[in-house]
Amino acid sequence: MDDHDLLRMTPGPTEVPERVRERMAEPSQNPDVEPEFVDFYRDLTEKLEPIYGDGDVAILGGEGILGLEAAVASLVDPGDKVLCIANGLYGEGFADFVDLYDGEATVCGGDWREPIDVDAVERELETGDYDVATMVHCETPTGVLNDLEPVLDRLTEHDVISVVDAVSSLGGTPVPTERIDVVLGATQKCFSAPPGLTVCAVGDRAWERIETVESRSFYASLEPWKTVIEDEWFPYTHLTANLQALDAATDLLLEEGLDSVYARHEAAAERCRERADDMGLEVYPKNSLASPTVTALDLEGRATDLQAQIREDHGIVLSTGLGDLEDDILRIGHMGHNARIDRVERTMDALEAALE
Structure with a gap:
């Protein structure tokens, strides 16, 4: 691609x-x-x-x-x-x-x-x-x-x-x-x-x-x-x-207004985690600690393979964890311009397909 x-x-x-x-x-x-x-x-x-x-x-x-x-x-x-x-x-x-x-x-x-x-x-x-x-x-x-x-x-x-x-x-x-x-x-x-x-x-x-x-x-x-x-x-x-x-x-x-920007990030994060929960995936930190700007999913040794597959099959670039967690965490950035529901849906559709 x-x-x-x-x-x-x-x-x-x-x-x-x-x-x-x-x-x-x-x-x-x-x-x-x-x-x-x-x-x-x-x-x-x-x-x-x-x-x-x-x-x-x-x-x-x-x-x-x-x-x-x-x-x-x-x-x-x-x-x-x-x-x-x-x-x-x-x-x-x-x-x-x-x-x-x-x-x-x-x-x-x-x-x-x-x-x-x-x-x-x-x-x-x-x-x-x-x-x-x-x-x-x-x-x-x-x-x-x-x-x-x-x-x-x-x-x-x-x-x-x-x-x-x-x-x-x-x-x-x-x-x-x-x-x-x-x-x-x-x-x-x-x-x-x-x-x-x-x-x-x-x-x-x-x-x-x-x-x-x-x-x-x-x-x-x-x-x-x-x-x-x-x-x-x-x-x-x-x-x-x-x-x-x-x-x-x-x-x-x-121009958008900071309150609207913050609300947009919260909505994107909430939808991302709803989709993850539907797939049986866990957020890495406790839910009360999860940031509205990024979702880290606990994938126990599958993160790098899924990252490569999602890019190859769906044209979506995601991040893995860092250091010892590189292969255990898949990170989805819903921050800035990408904090939008349609982009989150496309990303989670790709993750769901890769898991299947």
């Missing part, structure tokens, strides 16, 4: 709508010499505020993982204690960045099918003098959506800076951005723009800490972005075509 005919129902990168592709192909300003680019960038960051909250929005040139590293590089000095709150692959992975920048990481982890253990977090905060805490809102590899509010309550009580990877949830489901010190997002998930940009919101407490941390990176640093607009200067030549695509994708979200 021709690649142009494939339906990519993956949990990122997601399908890019025609309007976004067309905007990306338009002539670009020179960000290094044209003052109009500064106005465009300023307008885009302001446009993103309803989604990202009250923090200063910065758009970095690099895929979403850049945001995770930049947050650690900017907030963690050697020897600083960081609590990595985790119930999944990316939550645990924050510790690797902490180690890379010579911080002291403690992983407060648990069963990947269970919610974050808030009591364990409280015990760690009471016994350790932590400077920063990291966590993930939507663990895409397992389809888990974490309830952040109880954890944020504890972090606030202990005056710990919060860093949240919301890459797979922003623009698809509500995120308590007003309570988070550093919110990390990206373009290729619920925004349905091409991969290539990290988008983050940095609050006042985080900026205050960033000013005290000795920078050990330039590209992976948030510090230069504090005065970008005021100084009309960017740390490097920005990715203008990607920014144009993000601008168009953000327009689509805001």
Whole structure:
């Protein structure tokens, strides 16, 4: 089957709508010499505020993982204690960045099918003098959506800076951005723009800490972005075509209305799981934890074969799990432009046929 005919129902990168592709192909300003680019960038960051909250929005040139590293590089000095709150692959992975920048990481982890253990977090905060805490809102590899509010309550009580990877949830489901010190997002998930940009919101407490941390990176640093607009200067030549695509994708979200966008994701997720239940399939996490942006199905050693068969026979691209779960989890991304009932029905028809 021709690649142009494939339906990519993956949990990122997601399908890019025609309007976004067309905007990306338009002539670009020179960000290094044209003052109009500064106005465009300023307008885009302001446009993103309803989604990202009250923090200063910065758009970095690099895929979403850049945001995770930049947050650690900017907030963690050697020897600083960081609590990595985790119930999944990316939550645990924050510790690797902490180690890379010579911080002291403690992983407060648990069963990947269970919610974050808030009591364990409280015990760690009471016994350790932590400077920063990291966590993930939507663990895409397992389809888990974490309830952040109880954890944020504890972090606030202990005056710990919060860093949240919301890459797979922003623009698809509500995120308590007003309570988070550093919110990390990206373009290729619920925004349905091409991969290539990290988008983050940095609050006042985080900026205050960033000013005290000795920078050990330039590209992976948030510090230069504090005065970008005021100084009309960017740390490097920005990715203008990607920014144009993000601008168009953000327009689509805001024109539809965030409440309508969230409802569309919920409806797509509900229908996906109804169909899965009809087939006798189980969602990998507890149903109360399942994200409205991705469904992870427990297929016990059949996932990679089914993935290949569905692409070959039906022209639909799905994702499997990651790491040890690669052959046990089949993931359906109903996020961004693909959070639509007709696309979910087509996908589940293909899965049902493959199982038969």
